[in-house]
Amino acid sequence: MSYSTLITGPERRRRWSEDQKEALLAQAFGPGGNVTETARRAEVHTSLLYRWRRATLAPAQGFAPAVLIGEADQPAPLPGPAIVVELPGGVQIQVMADAPADLVAATLRALR
CATH class of the missing domain: 1.10.10 (Arc Repressor Mutant, subunit A)
Known part of the structure; x- marks a missing residue:
């Protein structure tokens, strides 16, 4: 059945x-x-x-726009110790030495 x-x-x-x-x-x-x-x-x-x-x-997830301040050829020196990362093509990124480690890691991962 x-x-x-x-x-x-x-x-x-x-x-x-x-x-x-x-x-x-x-x-x-x-x-x-x-x-x-x-x-x-x-x-x-x-x-x-x-x-x-x-x-x-919830706040919208996504990328924040990057804003370029000053001349692209000559980055302004940061006050205090900094880490300078030079990427292929001559692009330089300066990171303050006291920047949070997770912020630096996320930034570098994004630039890979």
């Missing part, structure tokens, strides 16, 4: 537009908002609303 189960309810893996997410976040976290009630009405788990809020509030 075989049987089948029919699961009713919202489709899993629904797609939410940015406008829909913003509206739900405003309902949940706005003045007089209630996360549990908003999640129940939208038929989503409360953790999804918190995840969307974290993603909205």
Whole structure:
């Protein structure tokens, strides 16, 4: 004997537009908002609303623009001890000796 189960309810893996997410976040976290009630009405788990809020509030990831100050041919000397890295093509990078090690390592990795 075989049987089948029919699961009713919202489709899993629904797609939410940015406008829909913003509206739900405003309902949940706005003045007089209630996360549990908003999640129940939208038929989503409360953790999804918190995840969307974290993603909205998180700073954008990416590269910061580099700004060249002074002449490219002659870098201005840094005050105090510095590490000078010369790259192929004659490009020089000066790093203050007291710069954090993780910042120097990330910079050098990026220039590889």
